[in-house]
Amino acid sequence: MEEKSSLLVLVIDANHIWWGERAEEAARQTHGSNGHRNRDIAISDSSSSQITLTEFIDSVITFTNAHLLTNHRNRLAIIASHASKSQYIYPPRQSIDSSTTVLGATADTLQVLKNSVKGELSHLLSEVDDREMLADSITAGAISMALCYIHKQSQQLLVGEKLNSKILVVKGTEDSSEQYMNFMNAVFTAQKNGVVIDACLFNHDSGLLQQACDITKGIYLRIPHMKGLLQYLLWTFLPDPQTREKMSMPPRSQVDYRAACFCHRRLIDRGYVCSVCLSVFCDFQAICSTCRVPFKILGGPVLRKKKKGP
Template identity: 45%
Template sequence: MEDNNDESSLIVIILDSNPSQRIIRRNPQHLTQCLDSMCVFANAHLMQRAQNSIAAVACHHHAIEFLYPSPNSQTKDIRQIDGQYEKFTQVEKTIKLNLARLVNSAPQIGQQAESMLAGSIAMALCYIARLQREKPQGSKLNARILMLTGSLECASQYMTYMNVFFTAQKQNVVLDVCALDESMTLLQQGCDITGGQYLKLPQTEGLLQYLLWVFLPDPNTRNKFTTPPATKVDYRAACFCHRELIDIGYVCSVCLSIFCKFSPICTTCHTVFKTPAPITSKAKKKKTKA
């Protein structure tokens, strides 16, 4: 097989570091385990091909920041570990230093806060779009996003989710999701829309094995492997009034907002609708005797 040096592969890894996640509240060591597994996965991707590249993004409850490549110049003086490839040392230590700085600077919260998952996908798409604009003419960049999260479903970010899902589909960016704790319906929809892989992790102890087995191969190569069977995608929408997934609802004919109950005024675009008249049953005609 001929090796095309003008083709490269980029993986943007999004790590949900929100301490409000149930899996982290039960055992804070799970975040360290996810971090170590993510670094090994990133180095395995770089080892596959010299042209491959990675980026890492931390998603917190108050901010979204790049862990690698680092915008912070303080990580440039990282010393190489004896016997380890210099690039691997740079990736691993840069990610860990930046994540520690982000977690230590995070404000304390008294209640559970949502992770900014949809915003982190948008930031990853912007980063990919910039690299695609800057790439040399004639070269090809195959980009995909991998998200590691144990958060609950965030229906309040429904519109942002849909925007980033269809933007990724338009940019030919595949979205992969590894759910560490709870099943996430909206992210499952995003994987199906972009042609990615969604996996609800059976146990956190085997995280690294699942990352290398399911998510390390590119989407074209996965068809040749035996991967976990795809689950049925739940395409329910979230209502704009209560931010809950619904089976049947009302849709605004102007802005396509979804509501679980009828409202004479759309709260999104303020369009006024006529109140539907009650359904009346027609009186049956009396039969006339011949």
């Protein structure tokens, strides 16, 4: 009999600049709500919508524990995406370097998961250079790492075992158009290999992740309240794609399929496309900056004189 298991690769946004801004915002809102507690309840409600990085990690650990407890054959990997690099924070490094596969949930496994996530994340943040004050995270690189891990795990399956793989991106930072080409290459690779990409967004939408979820048949959700993150993760993203077909899931939103130009890295409605490498430019280029092929400048239509009759 065929035994099914699920592999979840969770990509979390660990950008310390973005999380620092959220902490400052929560502190300001809390200070304001204390001064107007009896006069304005709405301010108090808004202050409770923000969460800290520690609360976020606790919700992520609870969600991943639920995934492992669903099936004793389920597998898990967590990648932290930062402004300068992306790094595995689970499984432990020795498990990734070797051929060891971490399966299911036991008391030891859940404890190792908790220690590995918090320890590796602290190690990652301690290595970050303070001069790298970038507001965006390397999401494209993290998804590429996730696809490599999924491919490695698929090569280690037992006879008669089927692996359903999905990638969940939990992101707070805004999109970077500079990642557009690498990001879309990773998305089409996931589509070809039958890997579903889900996205959970904070505060603002992501055009790139909307495209990724639509192409791979995943779920895109922008949560209205960060305090309810764990509930959204458990009820929306925990079920596998086959189970979702029997559930009432969030409706698909309108997808922005605009491309980012290769010259200024901004989304455009119309542009010039290289016929060789398909690079997109917002302004006319005499020579393609990607493949160095010169563009031919076509003139207007040639008007031929009509022959006069005899």
